[in-house]
Amino acid sequence: MKMSSLSWLVFILLLSQLSSASGGKILVFPLDGSHWVNMKVLIEELHAKGHQVTVVRASDSWYISEASPVYTSITIPYPGGFEDHFDVYLPQLLEIRLQSNPQSFWSRFWGQRQVDKLVLDLFFKFHKAVSELVIQMFEDKNLMESLHAAKYDVVLTDPGIGGGAMLARWLQIPLVNNVRWTIQGEAHFLLAPSPLAYIPFTATEFTDKMTFLQRVQNFLRYNAGMYVHSTITEPHYKPVVQRYFGPDVDYSTFFLDADIWLMRNDFIFEFPRPTMPNIVYMGGFQCKASKSLPDDLEKFVQSSGDHGVVIMTLGTLLGKLPQVVSEEIAAAFAQLPQKVIWRYMGQRPSNLGNNTLLVSWLPQNDLLGHPKTRVFVTHGGTNGVQEAIYHGIPVVGLPLFFDQPDNLSRVRAKGAAVIVDIATLNRQIFEEALMAVLYNSTYREKMQMLSRLHRDQPMKPLDQAVFWIEYVMRHKGAPHLRSQSHKMSWFVYNSLDVIAVLLIAVLLATFICVSILRFFWRIIFRREKVKHE
Ligand SMILES: *[C@@H]1O[C@H](CO)[C@@H](O)[C@H](O)[C@H]1NC(C)=O
Ligand SMILES: *[C@@H]1O[C@H](CO)[C@@H](O)[C@H](O)[C@H]1NC(C)=O
Numbered sequence: 001m002k003m004s005s006l007s008w009l010v011f012i013l014l015l016s017q018l019s020s021a022s023g024g025k026i027l028v029f030p031l032d033g034s035h036w037v038n039m040k041v042l043i044e045e046l047h048a049k050g051h052q053v054t055v056v057r058a059s060d061s062w063y064i065s066e067a068s069p070v071y072t073s074i075t076i077p078y079p080g081g082f083e084d085h086f087d088v089y090l091p092q093l094l095e096i097r098l099q100s101n102p103q104s105f106w107s108r109f110w111g112q113r114q115v116d117k118l119v120l121d122l123f124f125k126f127h128k129a130v131s132e133l134v135i136q137m138f139e140d141k142n143l144m145e146s147l148h149a150a151k152y153d154v155v156l157t158d159p160g161i162g163g164g165a166m167l168a169r170w171l172q173i174p175l176v177n178n179v180r181w182t183i184q185g186e187a188h189f190l191l192a193p194s195p196l197a198y199i200p201f202t203a204t205e206f207t208d209k210m211t212f213l214q215r216v217q218n219f220l221r222y223n224a225g226m227y228v229h230s231t232i233t234e235p236h237y238k239p240v241v242q243r244y245f246g247p248d249v250d251y252s253t254f255f256l257d258a259d260i261w262l263m264r265n266d267f268i269f270e271f272p273r274p275t276m277p278n279i280v281y282m283g284g285f286q287c288k289a290s291k292s293l294p295d296d297l298e299k300f301v302q303s304s305g306d307h308g309v310v311i312m313t314l315g316t317l318l319g320k321l322p323q324v325v326s327e328e329i330a331a332a333f334a335q336l337p338q339k340v341i342w343r344y345m346g347q348r349p350s351n352l353g354n355n356t357l358l359v360s361w362l363p364q365n366d367l368l369g370h371p372k373t374r375v376f377v378t379h380g381g382t383n384g385v386q387e388a389i390y391h392g393i394p395v396v397g398l399p400l401f402f403d404q405p406d407n408l409s410r411v412r413a414k415g416a417a418v419i420v421d422i423a424t425l426n427r428q429i430f431e432e433a434l435m436a437v438l439y440n441s442t443y444r445e446k447m448q449m450l451s452r453l454h455r456d457q458p459m460k461p462l463d464q465a466v467f468w469i470e471y472v473m474r475h476k477g478a479p480h481l482r483s484q485s486h487k488m489s490w491f492v493y494n495s496l497d498v499i500a501v502l503l504i505a506v507l508l509a510t511f512i513c514v515s516i517l518r519f520f521w522r523i524i525f526r527r528e529k530v531k532h533e
């Protein structure tokens with residue numbers, strides 16, 4: 001009898017424990033494509049912690065599946081067509097990259113202009129599609145009612161698109177951003193003071209030590225960039241914000257109101273800069289220990305002996321390269337005593353060495369964690385750079401577009417990478433880069449140091465991210481961490497009004513002093529005159 005009541009007590013205690021630990025309700029408005037891959041890591045972890053996750057997706061979503069064991073989905077009937085956009089643009093972008101001659105200033109300038117035009121066009125269409133999706137969602141009164149009724153605790157979104165912020169504001173619940181980019185560019189430039197003297201603007205590939213001329217360029221690129229960003233997003237989001245939130249709401253600051261910004265940045269390879277109390281760094285949150293390789297791959301890797309293996313992949317978006325380029329790469333690989341695993345989907349290069357294995361997919365993380373891996377050839381994409389740092393594998397970079405050149409230039413600045421321009425790539429240049437990273441031990445040592453630094457943290461980045469999402473749910477937001485800065489006009493922010501008033505005061509005081517002096521001077525002077533006469 002006694003025993004059973006005790007076990008009842010335990011049972012009840014356990015139950016109450018469970019219900020207090022049982023999670024909240026999280027509404028996710030993700031960005032489709034490669035960003036979703038990262039968001040999913042976070043969702044899986046939230047699910048494992050007992051939270052209920054709901055994901056909003058477009059009906060023809062590219063990466064986000066409707067059914068999942070870790071979330072329920074809400075599908076908005078909308079033909080997004082994001083995938084088609086990328087399929088059309090990326091080969092064109094690559095073509096321009098390959099044709100520009102990096103030695104000639106004008107060719108580079110012209111190539112860059114064409115790339116910018118294409119990228120802007122791509123993003124313009126992209127934001128147009130997103131804003132139409134948002135309108136579709138807001139117009140569906142039943143859906144919005146049910147979202148209200150579901151009483152979510154927090155909205156989790158990628159501010160690379162505008163929908164999540166609007167959803168959170170509409171439902172009046174806290175907002176957490178999982179961020180690298182916002183609709184107006186790199187998030188830090190919008191949130192924290194960003195002195196251009198030592199903070200290189202996006203895509204400049206500069207470091208925190210800039211020459212005078214570089215600083216001039218940095219300044220100009222920043223101002224042009226901010227202007228350009230507003231021209232791609234304003235026409236799409238401004239009318240939506242005004243329609244659903246009132247004509248007085250300033251669209252440009254509307255998206256800055258998040259409680260917490262989970263930043264996918266890592267100061268291990270990024271330059272130190274001012275930040276804000278509601279910015280939480282979780283760079284490398286997707287990294288995990290490697291698992292063992294499939295048998296055939298393991299056998300191939302082991303066959304490399306002491307030479308080890310080289311791994312190459314240019315990401316999921318770009319499986320193919322022009323035949324001339326892939327033949328140069330194959331020729332360089334064939335010269336190596338190492339074995340090479342190359343993720344490549346185009347036509348098989350005719351000169352492929354017998355040390356090179358072409359695969360259509362490779363377990364990147366598991367290969368990077370393998371003790372025989374010596375070098376990683378990467379475009380600097382979403383996970384590549386972080387995973388290389390995590391496992392301490394030095395890099396040969398072949399950056400293609402977007403922020404890839406920046407990412408790799410940072411690793412190069414830390415001495416852990418060699419970068420090859422794909423437009424000038426030939427077998428000698430590529431082989432030299434490979435040989436340098438393979439046989440000059442400084443690259444490996446530098447990378448291993450970055451790896452040790454990255455792993456030496458009080459809390460794993462993913463746990464950190466989950467902690468702050470739960471923090472926002474527990475406290476129903478985190479307004480005490482939000483800075484007032486973006487609620488101010490630019491002249492108040494820069495204290496121009498104060499400077500103006502103080503300047504006027506100084507001028508006034510000077511004027512009064514001068515007037516008084518002149519007044520006395522005149523009296524004395526007149527007296528002297530009178531005496532003389
Ligand atoms: C691979 O190629 C090298 C040099 O071309 C040659 O010496 C070697 O015998 C080849 N190995 C095999 C297994 O074919
Ligand atoms: C650049 O690196 C960061 C950090 O690893 C990552 O979040 C971002 O997606 C990378 N850029 C691209 C274009 O993949």
Ligand SMILES: *[C@@H]1O[C@H](CO)[C@@H](O)[C@H](O)[C@H]1NC(C)=O
Nearest residue numbers: 415418436439440441442443
């Ligand atoms: C190795 O690389 C570093 C950095 O690029 C360079 O300073 C050094 O001279 C190289 N060492 C050799 C032996 O080439």
